Amino acid sequence: MRPTDGGGAGPRAANGRHESDEERADRKWGELIQEVRVAQTGVQILFGFLLTVAFTPAYEGLARTDKTIYVVTVLFGAAATGALIGPVSFHRMVVGRHIKPQAVRSASRLTFVGLLLLLATMTSALLLILRVATHDPYAPWIVAAVVAWYTYCWFVLPLWARHRHTTARRGSAP
Template sequence: MSASGSTADTNRTGRDETEEERADRKWAELIQEVRVAQTGVQILFGFLLTVVFTPRYEDLTDTNKTIYLVTVVLGAAATGALIGPVSLHRLVSGHRVKPHAVVWASRLTFVGLLLLLATMTSALLLILRVATHDGYVPWLVAGVVAWYLLCWFLIPMVVRQRNSLK
């Protein structure tokens, strides 16, 4: 039996932990995950910010400039969503709302991953359009997006579903 006086904590999670202990564990796991995504999006966003200041930017077609602007905005939004859990934790820390904070931080992280997917897709489209003008670019981008979807979402969902049936 858990400290809260019920066996529900153990039955749901397979662990003997209170709601607060579970929130602490989930928070630590989430922050580790966010660190990986944050680093990637911040490097990509930093690189994107420099493109507009290069001489080659003026040579881009209007379509490519639009793709660039969309990519920068998506990168900024992804950065905001992935840094959001840190700010959330800082602002609610000590107010006894960690279980709720974990839920909201998890949601922000998921949105951040979706925005990172969109940013990576848009950046790849722009780079390949500038590097080559061949008609296979959309197909190549679609293939990479399919790979991201498989790695980031489909495999985890299959693992979750298969293990939840046990």
């Protein structure tokens, strides 16, 4: 029997949960897969639409620069799709090998890379669309503003919250 702090099934971790390392890995794996499902769906839909562009009559009329942006966008989309599907394959290849904590860490890193590639895909897709649809010389600035917004929502705000609440918790510990 494992020692507890009096109320749970397992030892109490620093995060206040009563869970073993395996239980924590199972929980983190479940959370990661839920997160990946959201990003994966978005990138797959975007990637699917991107793949169809080259087969439309309008593609031939694109300027060389726009075709280059398109190819780069498709490559980013392919890489993002691979990275965001990777955790599922990773899990399938290592299931039953008793390395779930390590698998969760690796899959988490792969997911983070996938999010960065998704950001690159969306950035270049938005640039291409705004260049072709508006011919506006301010398109790159509009794209930069949207990228700043994505960066704030996806990275800055979560990192700020992590820092703020981790620091506050450490400061209030006995």
